[in-house]
Amino acid sequence: MTALHTLSLAEVASAIRTKRASSAEVLDACLAAVDRHGARLNALTWIDRDGAQAAAREADAALAAGGPTGPLHGVPLAHKDMYYQAGRPATCGSAILRDHVPAVTATVLQRLRAAGSFAFAGLNMAEFAQNPTGHNAHFGHTRNPWNLDYIPSGSSSGAGAGVAACMTYAALGSDTGGSVRLPASACGVTGLKPTQGRISRAGVMPLSFSADNVGPLARTARDCALVLRIIAGADPADPTASAEPVPDYEAALDGDLRGLRVGVPTNGFLGEGTPVEAAVHAATAVLAARGARLVPILLPYAAAATAYLIVIMRSEGAAVHERWMRTRPADYGPSLSGKIYCGYAIPAPLYVEALRARGPILRAFAAEVFDAVDVIAMPTIPGCLPTLAATDVDAGGAGTPAATEALGVNTRLFNYLGLPAVSLPIGFDPNGLPIGLQIAGRPFAEGRVLKVADAYQRDTDWHRRRPPLA
Amino acid sequence: MDEFSEQASRYIELVYGIAPPNDAALGFLGGLAAAIEQTRALRDRLRFEDEPAGFEVALRDLKEDP
Numbered sequence: 001m002t003a004l005h006t007l008s009l010a011e012v013a014s015a016i017r018t019k020r021a022s023s024a025e026v027l028d029a030c031l032a033a034v035d036r037h038g039a040r041l042n043a044l045t046w047i048d049r050d051g052a053q054a055a056a057r058e059a060d061a062a063l064a065a066g067g068p069t070g071p072l073h074g075v076p077l078a079h080k081d082m083y084y085q086a087g088r089p090a091t092c093g094s095a096i097l098r099d100h101v102p103a104v105t106a107t108v109l110q111r112l113r114a115a116g117s118f119a120f121a122g123l124n125m126a127e128f129a130q131n132p133t134g135h136n137a138h139f140g141h142t143r144n145p146w147n148l149d150y151i152p153s154g155s156s157s158g159a160g161a162g163v164a165a166c167m168t169y170a171a172l173g174s175d176t177g178g179s180v181r182l183p184a185s186a187c188g189v190t191g192l193k194p195t196q197g198r199i200s201r202a203g204v205m206p207l208s209f210s211a212d213n214v215g216p217l218a219r220t221a222r223d224c225a226l227v228l229r230i231i232a233g234a235d236p237a238d239p240t241a242s243a244e245p246v247p248d249y250e251a252a253l254d255g256d257l258r259g260l261r262v263g264v265p266t267n268g269f270l271g272e273g274t275p276v277e278a279a280v281h282a283a284t285a286v287l288a289a290r291g292a293r294l295v296p297i298l299l300p301y302a303a304a305a306t307a308y309l310i311v312i313m314r315s316e317g318a319a320v321h322e323r324w325m326r327t328r329p330a331d332y333g334p335s336l337s338g339k340i341y342c343g344y345a346i347p348a349p350l351y352v353e354a355l356r357a358r359g360p361i362l363r364a365f366a367a368e369v370f371d372a373v374d375v376i377a378m379p380t381i382p383g384c385l386p387t388l389a390a391t392d393v394d395a396g397g398a399g400t401p402a403a404t405e406a407l408g409v410n411t412r413l414f415n416y417l418g419l420p421a422v423s424l425p426i427g428f429d430p431n432g433l434p435i436g437l438q439i440a441g442r443p444f445a446e447g448r449v450l451k452v453a454d455a456y457q458r459d460t461d462w463h464r465r466r467p468p469l470a
Numbered sequence: 471m472d473e474f475s476e477q478a479s480r481y482i483e484l485v486y487g488i489a490p491p492n493d494a495a496l497g498f499l500g501g502l503a504a505a506i507e508q509t510r511a512l513r514d515r516l517r518f519e520d521e522p523a524g525f526e527v528a529l530r531d532l533k534e535d536p
Contacts, residue, residue: 195529196525196529197526197529210522242526242529244530244533303508304508304509304512306505306508307505307506307508307509307512308509310501310502310505311505311506311509314502322486322488325486325488325491326486326487326488329488329489329491330491332491334491334492334494335494337491337492337494337495338490338491338492338493338494338495338496338497338498339494339498341482341488341490341491341495341498341499342478342495342498342499342501342502344481344482344485344486344488345478345479345481345482345499345502346502346506350506350509352522353509353513353518354509355522355525356518356519356520356521356522356524357512357516357518357519358519358522358524358525358528359519359522359524359525359527359528360516360517360518360519360524361516362525362528362529362532363528363531363532366532370532393494401497401501418525418529441534442532442533442534443528443529443530443532443533444529444530444533444534445533445534448534
């Protein structure tokens with residue numbers, strides 16, 4: 001059998017279910033990867049080896065006894081350290097919550113547990129999920145497994161690095177402006193931001209009530225579909241979680257793209273003149289070979305959506321952090337406290353305006369775009385990945401804020417519009433860092449965007465490449 | 471300090487009792503001013519929903535046909 005730690009989530013779940021591998025063996029493979037790479041990558045904030053080994057033994061015993069098992073029976077997983085688990089740490093990458101131990105467990109973790117998986121570690125992240133690079137002044141920066149000098153991107157930095165380095169088969173991250181898709185792209189894995197409201201956020205640290213999303217990172221689109229089906233759906237504990245039916249996302253992954261209209265933006269989103277542009281064109285050619293029709297489009301309202309999203313994020317983030325900003329401002333990283341601070345200057349009517357504009361802009365966007373195409377394809381990050389040094393805003397240096405903000409120019413639009421978007425690996429830049437393609441679709445079209453990603457992954461092997469250290 | 475940042479920081483101190491935590495904070499105020507300028511350009515061109523809940527309705531209205 002292929003080395004256990006390099007299997008996809010679906011493959012390892014099948015291996016356990018059919019007893020070709022035990023949960024204990026699978027856990028050992030993850031822990032061995034943690035031992036080999038954990039210190040170098042700095043992808044974890046905590047690990048519970050004893051608890052995980054007990055959970056693995058329990059899973060193996062249950063399987064041996066012939067009882068019912070869920071789709072992820074016995075699979076160890078680690079998640080961004082902002083998912084509350086009763087009795088376990090949830091540092092949120094911060095000094096302020098370094099010793100925080102919640103009394104509740106997030107709904108999505110309860111659902112994954114009911115499906116048979118167990119959580120064994122917390123994954124490092126940007127402080128309070130508030131940067132797109134993965135820098136963290138309190139726990140140290142996570143590093144990109146493909147080149148330790150480069151950013152893993154963020155804010156789900158440990159999730160991207162951990163999945164890429166085979167420490168975990170999948171991870172839950174969060175995405176408010178790109179924080180699942182950006183690290184997925186930078187680390188060469190697949191990551192999904194769902195439709196706003198598709199997944200419950202009960203028991204998950206808030207950044208921005210109106211724009212936060214739970215989303216999976218994994219090695220394949222099929223793995224993301226598997227996780228999504230388990231965690232999506234209405235939740236009495238979260239009134240914003242949609243009651244839209246949850247389909248069998250995996251069943252839709254049939255590789256058939258005939259007749260699908262794929263919009264490729266022509267107004268400055270492709271990383272024009274960079275190696276990313278060439279990779280995107282090569283990737284869309286793969287989709288076309290499967291029957292998709294490539295349609296040039298203009299993407300409207302990006303500047304407006306970004307501006308309004310900033311208003312929403314800064315306002316709501318300021319509200320979340322108000323008490324600590326008065327009582328513990330020095331316990332934040334300096335650029336983060338500055339970012340939160342400016343939220344207090346936003347007048348309430350402007351914040352409400354940003355919310356009231358969301359529906360009209362979404363409808364106008366859909367009329368201009370989704371009448372002509374079914375999905376949109378564009379790079380997740382429209383340029384070569386920068387180094388940790390070049391984007392260390394706390395260390396200062398001319399250009400670091402601009403280099404940092406440039407990372408999210410292609411992702412924030414879909415956060416404001418609430419649209420589902422997946423990032424999948426499509427190659428490498430001249431520095432050997434992964435390039436990601438973002439596929440976005442209509443509201444609640446997670447099945448369609450994952451279908452496109454899965455179809456691409458049937459004909460390519462970028463998603464099977466592992467960093468040299470793995 | 472530019473006028474926007476100066477007035478904004480006085481307002482924040484008055485309403486919230488929060489002083490600028492560092493120089494980076496004043497830089498971020500400048501970025502906020504730019505974002506606000508973007509929204510001003512839109513204001514006359516958009517017809518806003520009566521209330522923010524229209525966004526959830528739009529999401530449901532615009533989903534794919536089964």
